[in-house]
Amino acid sequence: MFPPRMQMNSAPAIEAQSTLTCPHCGHQAVEVMPTDACQFSCECRGCGVVLKPLAGDCGVFCSYGSHPCPPLQLARSGAAFSGSCGQI
Numbered sequence: 001m002f003p004p005r006m007q008m009n010s011a012p013a014i015e016a017q018s019t020l021t022c023p024h025c026g027h028q029a030v031e032v033m034p035t036d037a038c039q040f041s042c043e044c045r046g047c048g049v050v051l052k053p054l055a056g057d058c059g060v061f062c063s064y065g066s067h068p069c070p071p072l073q074l075a076r077s078g079a080a081f082s083g084s085c086g087q088i
């Protein structure tokens with residue numbers, strides 16, 4: 001049994017892992033995202049294609065991940081943002 005995850009109002013919960021789904025082969029990989037920046041490209045471990053963000057997205061996690069990049073999660077939660085994501 002695990003205790004329920006604490007949700008504190010002062011510190012928005014950021015999902016640091018995102019499941020990337022390759023649009024070419026459908027391969028899924030759980031990746032750990034940098035918490036203060038966006039990852040622009042990522043090589044698929046299934047077919048080897050280098051994933052790039054879709055137009056308007058700041059990183060591969062925003063385009064193909066189950067969670068957007070941490071800076072975007074922070075921005076959506078209303079927290080002040082001082083990272084390096086250029087789309088915010």
Ligand SMILES: [Zn+2]
Pocket residue numbers: 022023024025026027044045046047048049
């Ligand atoms: Zn692939």
